[in-house]
Amino acid sequence: MIKLIASDVDGTLLTSYVDKIKPDVIECIRQLKTQGVLFCAASGRQYANLARTFHEVKDDIAYICENGTLIVKDGSPIFKAELPDDIVFDILKTAGTRPGLKLLISGEHHSYIQDDPDFYDFLTNTVGNDVVRVPDILVKKDAYLKMSLLVEAGVGEIYDREFEWWHQRYGDRVTVVRAGIGWIDVMPQGLNKGSALRRLMALQDAAPDEVMTFGDNYNDEEMLTLTPHSYAMDNAPEPVKAMAAHTCPDVGQILKTLL
DSSP states (O other): OOOEEEEOOBTTTBSSTTOOOOHHHHHHHHHHHHTTOEEEEEOSSOHHHHHHHTGGGTTTSEEEEGGGTEEEETTEEEEEOOOOHHHHHHHHHHGGGSTTEEEEEEESSOEEEESOHHHHHIIIIIIOOOEEEESOTTSOOSOEEEEEEEETTOSHHHHHHHHHHHHHHHTTSEEEEEOSTTEEEEEETTOSHHHHHHHHHHHHTOOGGGEEEEEOSGGGHHHHTTOSEEEEETTSOHHHHHHSSEEESOHHHHHHHHO
16 A cells, blocks of 8 residues: 655656646645545755645645755654755855856755846746845855756766766765756755655655655656655656656556556
8 A cells, every 4th residue: 555655846747847737636646645645745846846836735745855855744844954064165166156057055945046137037937946146155044955056058977077076075975966957966965855755754654665756867766766666757867767666657647546
């Protein structure tokens, strides 16, 4: 019996930032709740963004936010982890000054960027984040949970270079993942969607074979390899498909079958 379902959002439930959750998925989430099954949105997005995205069922589901550094259930945080300040500011002073790269800091309450009108417009009006523009990004404003690097030309080889550089510089203090087209995310070491999901599993008393997961990208790996009921989207990269037990074209179809 399935007790817990965790699904990635971008590329899995949504194909673009401007899409909305399909009505049939919302209805499935409602029906699953009546059967005692908890649905969890597992994303690199911030909590405020996810709560708006799932506004029709926002109080009925759990949230794995910021790629696992924040977990929210019943409207309250149940887990939070912060990036060390020295790493945050070091990345800001090095990668943040390079052309073609834009840095976003994810705080517990807001996202933060150096004053950049175009980047702000993209993050607020397209991505849908709560973003604060600050005159000096090196002045701490919040508990910093994650850093995201937007590579305007696409991640490609830059990911390999940044991955190697950050791990050489920070040792085992960070986790670095590709989080979609153009994005690289940096979190505290050992934290990811899978580690957050395990915390929810403990709360729900759910074993791995009582969990179902959906994803489409490399930051979903730990979720997809956690359970025999894992699904990679048909359009996912081949290495991501290999992580999952199954593939599917649409999350809603699988949820309807489960119901």
